[in-house]
Amino acid sequence: MKLKLSFLLFTILCIGCNGKKKSTEIIEASKPNQYITVLGIAQDAGYPHIGCQKECCADYFNGINKRKSVVSLGLIDRENKQKWLFDATPDMDTQLADLEQHHLKKETIIDGVFLTHAHIGHYTGLMYFGREALGKQGTKVFAMPKMKTYLEQNGPWSQLVSLQNIDLQKLQNDSTTILNSNLKVTPFLVPHRDEFSETVGYKIEGTKKTALFIPDIDKWQKWKRSIVEEVKKVDYAFVDATFFDQSEVARALTEVPHPFIIETVDLFKNETLATKNKVIFIHFNHTNPALQENSNQRKEIEKLGFRFATEGDNYEL
DSSP states (O other), rough: OOHHHHHHHHHHHHHHHHHHHHHHHHHHHTTSSEEEEEEEETTTTTOOTTTSOOOOOOHHTSSSSSSSBBBBEEEEEEETTTTESOOOOTTHHHHHHHHHHHHHSSSOOOSSEEESSHHHHHHGGGGGGGGTTTTOEEEEEOOHHHHHHHHSSSSSSHHHHHTTTEEEEOOOOTTOOOOOOOOOOEEEEEEOOOOSSOOOOEEEESSEEEEEEEEEOOOGSSOOOHHHHHHTSSSHHHHHSSOGGGGGOOOOOTTTTOOOOHHHHTTTTOOOHHHHHHHEEEEHHHHHGGGGGOOOOOOOOHHTTTTEOOTTOOOEO
């Protein structure tokens, strides 16, 4: 009797394991061959924010809102078994783990990292490639000329270069890098506070669709290009949404210039719903009510046709 019972339990467990395996295979099969995944949506210091005593961060500690990682996109090519990261954030350790666990597992933890600029939320995650952490050699890091020089000449980043933990790949404005037969990436300069490096956005092109990634810019009017026209050329546009409006900004705007969400919305007010739907807001300050999915401000903007990046969302390329 005991033998029969043991066999029955073993059979049930095996069925359960097979069921889980099939379920995972269905989930994996549903993902496109090439796609972007959102790994973080918050401004450089994340959410909750250091030193914040306001209601917005208290809601996290009171269990109302969830933690939000710093802005980053993952780029995955399942066909060629390759993956890249856009920006090396302070949350890069968990973001790389997310790519590994939920998207593409391989011996090489990442095939390359594209940096936008030298502000803390966008490059300091490189520390995890160093001697004290991963310690492997040859991780490709794509950077513009000033950004590359900054990493080479300033510690502790220069140690990553000298120990060959990172292999710096020089980018040029408006010059396309071909990743493989399915994907290519083009950096373009945008106006921002360039204390240590230039600032770029990226155009990411797949075989079917194209995306813009502009997490930081001073004001759209300072850019030589029209954001409206650039959005019309692509399928998705992940754009700077640091502040919702003027009421959030306690400092002088000269210190932290960004386009308000309401300013961006106003620029697109006469455009079609299809064009508005391409705009995906990202890079939210902790004070921005649109950071929280259920805020009234966010719902009102969504009614107009605009979208908001959410961690875990995937976009086919």
